[in-house]
């Protein structure tokens with residue numbers, strides 16, 4: 814099923830969380846342009862056949878085959894003498910939920926790659942949460958109830974509200 818590349822040629826392979834995968838129809842194409850026009854099809858075929866390469870989180874690399882007997886095809890990853898010419902970020906057609914997962918992964922990578930840790934985002938999160946709390950309180954009881962239900966679940970939220978009501982009522 815696999816054919817050795819005719820040189821020079823180009824192919825696509827996907828990378829996700831350290832795993833890589835090529836696809837026979839997309840590994841032996843004549844030009845960079847011909848490869849890139851097939852990007853969307855490559856993504857959807859890959860995602861449909863292998864859940865580990867969901868379109869929203871896979872980076873796609875454009876590979877140039879440089880060696881006459883490269884084993885890009887059989888190994889499903891770049892051979893030693895073949896090179897990555899271009900890397901394409903996760904799919905712009907992903908759903909909102911998929912985009913958010915990809916964005917979260919990107920943030921985690923970005924923080925780790927800079928040698929930082931989650932504490933470095935503390936101020937940003939704290940300021941954002943404070944602003945949200947202000948908005949909720951300004952929006953009245955239904956917004957407050959919805960917020961507490963979201964944070965604690967029904968049983969705990971009702972218990973906490975009952976406790977506050979009891980405490981304040983008994984002070985009158």
Ligand SMILES: [Zn+2]
Pocket residue numbers: 818877878879880883884885886891892895
């Ligand atoms: Zn190759």
